[in-house]
Amino acid sequence: MSARSLVQVLSGGVLPHEATGWNALIAVARAELLLGSLAFRLEGAAVPAKVAAIFADARAQADQGHVAALWEAEMARRALAAVDCPVILLKGTAYAAAGLQAGMGRSIGDLDILVPRDRLDEVEAALLRADWEWVKPDPYDDAYYRRWMHELPPLIHKARDRMIDVHHTILPLTARVKPDSGGLIADSIALGNGLRILSREDMIVHAAAHLLADGDLAGGLRNLWDIHCLRAEFGSEAGSSLRLQARADRHGLGSQVARAIRLSDQLYGAGTEWLNSADPLVVRRLLARDGWAREIRPATRLGFYVRSHWLRMPPAMLARHLWAKARR
Amino acid sequence: MSDEGLDGEGAGRASRRTVLAMGAIAASTVVTIRPAFAQAAGSVMNCQIPIPAPEAGAQNIAADGSLVAPGTPGSFPPAPRPITGEEAKALLNSGMSPPGMDGQQAQAYANYIRRLQAGTSGFTCYASLQMPR
Amino acid sequence: MAGRVYTADPSQERTAVPLESLVAVYHARSGMTHLLAPPASEILEALGQGPGDADAILARLEAQYEMTGSGFREAISARLEELEASGLVQAK
């Protein structure tokens, strides 16, 4: 099981000692969008010359990706300057902007920002004025997003071809837990360039929410690597884990955060934490890639797909949503 | 380094001053290089465009290429199979209908393809047909 | 009336290579390449003297060039908007 080998190498385990192992490691790392992180993690390590070249390329690519991601954030800042509301960077862009270890080599796709819900209309109008446009004018999607989601329907910039997701909270409105979005904004931290990031604790809470409550676990290995790195960097401060748990409880995400911490410890840390009965299934799903980076165990995956939707919204809406999807 | 290439520097203080034409207001003077991976990737692959995109659901295609409810008068049903990149190229450039599709239907599909946006199935294929090289 | 005041990133953020009558500009901050035709490149250069609105840019260009054409101020404003969209300059 090669995803296992990726996880072990990231957490400081032994390196492959023959080509098959390296090929598998690199393919799985690419598939999980962790090749850049792996390349930084192993910078300077004794690896075969070919692997060193692949890693050097991956680091350069990640660096250039960060330039583009931070530039997109800066262009959003310029577009939103007149709105005069806090603009909080989320996920990869936030890690890169703050120079966090979690950002090292991380691939960054869309720009995710959080703004106050009562400023959403102004933010939307300002972005549309600055040449962002709707990705798809599908009436179902639009109504669905606006009514139920924690973000605007995605926008894409006409000239730069990059997407922006504008969030006003960190979970869909349909989820049963309601994070304290006012608290997210009130405790956010200014970066000094006109943009903000979440507080340390909220950053971890958001990563955990994203992993366990807001998806089908696809990309989960990267997500847990984020959480692992964030905790390793923040955790040295005394009392931080108590503070983290208190913060998670305030957002109604105590159990999700606790589970994300267990999983990240299990995969990337000491691995001694007691696993809850459902955890092995999650780990199994997270590590479901073979040495050719093929996804294995489709039955498990399907199970999780349904489950993640169930967590996203109340059951009656789930049926409606699935029905609308099935007609597509 | 950044000052090089602008013929104004230094020359402006010389006896004969450099001429600078201001041009028309509407003329575009800044072109940004866009990533071309879709174009080149398309040129090494065969690609296809489903009409409509699966994510759009069971919809018909109006003559102008927009998506409308099934049964809308004057609209056409979804393409029976995806249009290949080569067929799309012939259709867009010379109006040639793909095999098995009649002219009006094919034109509606052509208009659908022209309206494709990034993130929609078929867009990278369409983009790959765009760039003359 | 005073127009919008624009600033350009410091010139070390840019690398420019003349390609015949155009200038290829690599903008380090964005990682993007722009091809500039006159007078956009000259306007960008004029902003190197410090922030300014269209009138100030016009004065700087007139001090350096023999200007031809008409509607200078409007043309400069249009070019500044293009440069702003590219991110090479920003309005203050």
Next chain:
Amino acid sequence: MGFRIGSDWGQPIAVVERLYAGYPKPDDGIADFTVRLEAGRPWRRFVRPSVAIRGDFILPDAAPVTLAHGLLAAEMGMNLQMALGYRRHLLLHAASVERGGRAILMTGLSGAGKSTLAMLLGEVGWRLLGDEFALLDLESGLLHPFPRAISLKNEAIALARATNRLGPLLENTPRGNIRHLCPNRDAVARMDEPAKPVLILFPRFGHVEAVRPVGSAEVFMRLTQASTNYVALGRQGFDALTRLVTTVSAKAIDYANTAGGLALVERLSSEAQ
């Protein structure tokens, strides 16, 4: 540069192995890219088998290929990894040949004849550097060889003389008939030897012979659009490409037939600096 190709069927692998039999094996067995040729649906392994092209990098709109064209699928799979994932050099969608240390880059629309010209030049004393991709070194400005099989289409197939190096005829692919020609021994033996570009050509087949100089700005623009990784390489890509277009002359050439095209390339190369 190495690829790892996995397949749900034995046929594509066997054909690739036969075509590339004369190529050195990678010394350490570590692949730059993984390609997978898979049945899109489980039953497609057996019923009207069709090959989905997967791997490290995938194109969402890629059309599946019938198993009879398995070699094409493997070639496309490798090209796709290069187009989407390669970062070590500036990658140009261009053919290139070298003689006496001087290399010519040829780029243009597919169907413009660059592959055919490169193939024919490769058989008359020029060394084929590559037919699909040219790799420009970011520091030295040299072209690195990438001599993979040339994909000959339709009428061009009959022009190939070295029949012992031809792959199977693939009939009625979406781009017509295709046959792959393995480059000659010299091209394969010297695949580690880079060459200095001295001329850039934009050939166009089937027109009255004409030569038009192309200015550096136009060359720059066209090559950025012929590159899959120009933007991703940032400053290094900019430096390498501006250096290429300001130091190497470029011509758009129209030619009526292949003999005329070859003569034109010979003449222009002798005139180039």
